[in-house]
Amino acid sequence: MLLLQVIVGGLLLGAIYALFSSGLTLIWGMMNFINFAHGEFVMLGMYVSLLVVMYLGGGPAAFGFGAAFALFVLGVVVYLSLIRYVLRGPMLAQILSTFGLALLLRYTAFWIFSANFVSLPQTSLSGTINVGGILMPIPQLVAGVIAILLTIGLHLMLTCTTIGSQLLAVSEDRGAAMLMGIKPDRMQALAWGLSAGAAGIAGALMAIAYPWSPSVGETFGLTAFVVVALGGFGSVPGALFAGLIVGLIQALSAFWFGPIYKDIVVYALFVALLWLRPQGLMGKA
Amino acid sequence: MNKIPALSPTVLLAVALLIYPLIFSGAFYLDVGVTFLLAAISASAWNIVGGYAGQVSVGHAMFFGLGAYAPLLCYKLYGWTPMAGIPFGIAASVALAILIGIPTFRLTGHYFSMATIAVAELIRIYFGTWDLVGAAIGLQGPATARGWWDLTFRSELPYYYIFLTVLAVLLSFTYLMERHRFGYYLRAIKVGERAARSLGVPVQQTKIRALVLSAMFTSVAGSLYSVKTGFIDPESGFGILVSVQMVIIAALGGAGRLYGPLIGALILIPLQTATNTWFGGGGTGLTFIVYGGIIVLIARYEPGGIYDLWEQISPRRWRRKHAS
Structure with missing residues (x-):
């Protein structure tokens, strides 16, 4: 029964991994670009939630939208002011741009919020429910379920709407998309907004259920790499699937080997994947 | 004709570095000098794969850390001189480089x-839990020297000249590499991998060689660091900031340029020392905000670093003279 509890906990956390990783995979799929600051976006989403709760009041819906909106704007600004210029530049500029941004955001957060762990004050979401003998904390449950729904929503948006088709068109053939009257720069800015927004809302969901400090961004960023590598670069359903798996693996390795090994196992999985199946479990060879 | 103007800045630089400790003999200045040399060595080592080959490593701390742990581990386990650990660090780094490459x-x-x-993160976390290497506390070197071979000196002066020698060896190596076929391969790969391959460059093999060479020198830099400080822990060995410093110094000066890392270190180390002196311990966080900012600005405006910037704005006459 304890094992089952661990499994459920891992899957619920994995759902949030899936949500923010789908943002990373969206950018990769569209412009072959890896955002090293993606974990920092999640971390900022968490602090935005805290600030909204502290200064504006309001429940999870308020800070969820607050974090999503704030990070959407940040994503667009980052694209327009930085990414746009390095996209066609040398590899060095591509890697350094978001790597530098990650440092900038992480250490600014350290400076402003200090290195201490914080958590949201008790929200209306608290307590646990008992499902067939498994005790599930309501915050984790709500966060996990919403994360899954949002990831599916993002996938539907990318596959079933005009905006999704336009995004796909730009990623397939920039020039042809332009001829069809699509503005590639605008679509790519939108993709960055969506990507960062997904990270922001994932941060808000994470903040409901877990305490955090500015250093979590680094861990989440690396986790997102593993999820994206496992699910196949560019695939949102792949990210959903892989996110759940990574959450599960983390929870089980923490349970069996001790909490300190959970990240070691996941990073080792990443290296193993690069050796054995770099296209990911669901990617095409 | 061509060799003399190209050589004279080098001679000037060599002389300046050789006599620096004689002019600035205070402990503080000597410490800055030693820090500068170590940073220049690490960044020059990174430069081989990150700059010349254009394969941007953001986890070079893994080689630095392995190099740093090996000497002190040898001392702890067998009581050998820390120097004996340097080859082990190199061997481990080479193995890791191949594993990743x-x-x-x-x-x-x-x-x-x-x-x-x-x-790099994986190793850092793992070393933090591994009792053999002192887990989170780390390892210590000999407290007092049993002889000169322990390389434990009270003054920083011997370290200064040891580091300077290593830097000279590394830069000479890089200079030769630039002019060797291998160096041309690297540049071809950096400019266009597909084109390089179609012209018969063994791309995969060349990249792995570059990474191995870079890892070897980075490992040596790590060994020098731990032998000098007589102490290493997971954060100072494998921490992300170790990697960041190599990247930023090389990129600021000019990635893929012989003297790029030197120029970068010349700017950054005094800057870092100044902020740490002014702001005390609280300055470290601020330093890395500034680092992040600088990295973003380099990426956005001048990926070639100061070296490229200088070539653009320098008088045309000077440029023509140094064209070759």
Whole structure:
């Protein structure tokens, strides 16, 4: 029964991994670009939630939208002011741009919020429910379920709407998309907004259920790499699937080997994947 | 004719570095000098794969850390002189470089960058739990020297000249590499991998060689660091900031340029020392905000670093003179 509890906990956390990783995979799929600051976006989403709760009041819906909106704007600004210029530049500029941004955001957060762990004050979401003998904390449950729904929503948006088709068109053939009257720069800015927004809302969901400090961004960023590598670069359903798996693996390795090994196992999985199946479990060879 | 003007800045630089400790003999200045040399060595080592080959590693701390742990581990386990550990550090780094290079170099450059940062983190966390290497507390070197071979000196002066020698060896090596076929291969790969391959450059093999060479020198830099400080822990060995410093120094000066890392270190180390002196312990965080900012600005405006910037704005006459 304890094992089952661990499994459920891992899957619920994995759902949030899936949500923010789908943002990373969206950018990769569209412009072959890896955002090293993606974990920092999640971390900022968490602090935005805290600030909204502290200064504006309001429940999870308020800070969820607050974090999503704030990070959407940040994503667009980052694209327009930085990414746009390095996209066609040398590899060095591509890697350094978001790597530098990650440092900038992480250490600014350290400076402003200090290195201490914080958590949201008790929200209306608290307590646990008992499902067939498994005790599930309501915050984790709500966060996990919403994360899954949002990831599916993002996938539907990318596959079933005009905006999704336009995004796909730009990623397939920039020039042809332009001829069809699509503005590639605008679509790519939108993709960055969506990507960062997904990270922001994932941060808000994470903040409901877990305490955090500015250093979590680094861990989440690396986790997102593993999820994206496992699910196949560019695939949102792949990210959903892989996110759940990574959450599960983390929870089980923490349970069996001790909490300190959970990240070691996941990073080792990443290296193993690069050796054995770099296209990911669901990617095409 | 051509050799003399190209050589004279080098001679000037060599003389300046040789006599620096004689002019600034205070402990503080000597410490800055030693820090500068170590940073220049690490960044020059990174430069081989990150600059010349254009494969951007953001986890070079893994080689630095292995190099740093090996000497002190040898001392702890067997009581050997820390020097004896240096080859072990190099061997471990080479093995790790091959382990990472083989799978990632088949893919685009992003995979290599992601793998380096993930592996560096993996090792850092693992060393923090591994009792043999002192877990989170780390390892210590000999408290007092049993002889000169322990390389434990009270003054920083011997370290200064040891580091300077290593830097000279590394830069000479890089200079020769630039002019060797291998160096041309690297530049070809950096400019266009597909084109290089179609012209018969053994791309995969060349990239792995560059990474191995870079890892070897980075490992030596790590060994020098731990032998000098007589102490190492997971954060100072494998921490992300160790990697960041190599990247930023090389990129600021000019990645893929012989003297790029030197120029970068010349700017950054005094800056870092100044902020740490002014702001005390609280300055460290601020330093890395500034580092992040500088890295973003380099990426956005001048990926070639100060070296490229200088070439653009320098008087045309000077440029023509140094064209070759």
